Amino acid sequence: MKKIYYLSTCSTCSRIIKELGISSDNFIMQDIKTESITPDQLDEMKEMAGDYESLFSRRSMKYKAWGLAEKSLGEEDYRKYILDEYTFLKRPVIIIEDQIFIGNSKKVVEAASKAL
Template identity: 65%
Template structure:
């Protein structure tokens, strides 16, 4: 399986999708604003990532505005918040075979590009 959860309105996500040649590599794209992630999809991501916290973005504008930076969040909280508000998912999240790539750091993007180029998850 090759699937990338992204936000089409995010210029960084658009740049990464273009850089890794996601369409050409036949990765299934899911715009999480137009098609919200399901609890099952999130649970699958968590299984690969090891925790919901690894999938959670503290850079989301609502993180501070909701006062979450002052709270001790649990795994249950992270799951609930990501399902309620798509901006809390660290983007993009790509699943290639049994590997998961989370976020937009240079190292993650390079690793994703190599996995897609290797044809993993075909």
């Protein structure tokens, strides 16, 4: 399976999709703003990633707005917040067969490119 969870309004996601040549012809594309992540999908990502924390974005504007920076968050908190608010998912999340690539760092994008 080849799948990408992304945000269509995110210029970084758009750049990475273009750079990797990802299209609906070769990937299942899920815009997380218009098609919410299901608990099963998030649990599947967690199984591949190892934990929910690695899927959680502290760069979301709501992270500080909701006062989460001052809280000590656990795995169940990360899961709950990602399901409650799509901006808490670190983007993009690219799944290529049994590999998962989370986020937009140069290293992650290069690794995803090699896997393709």
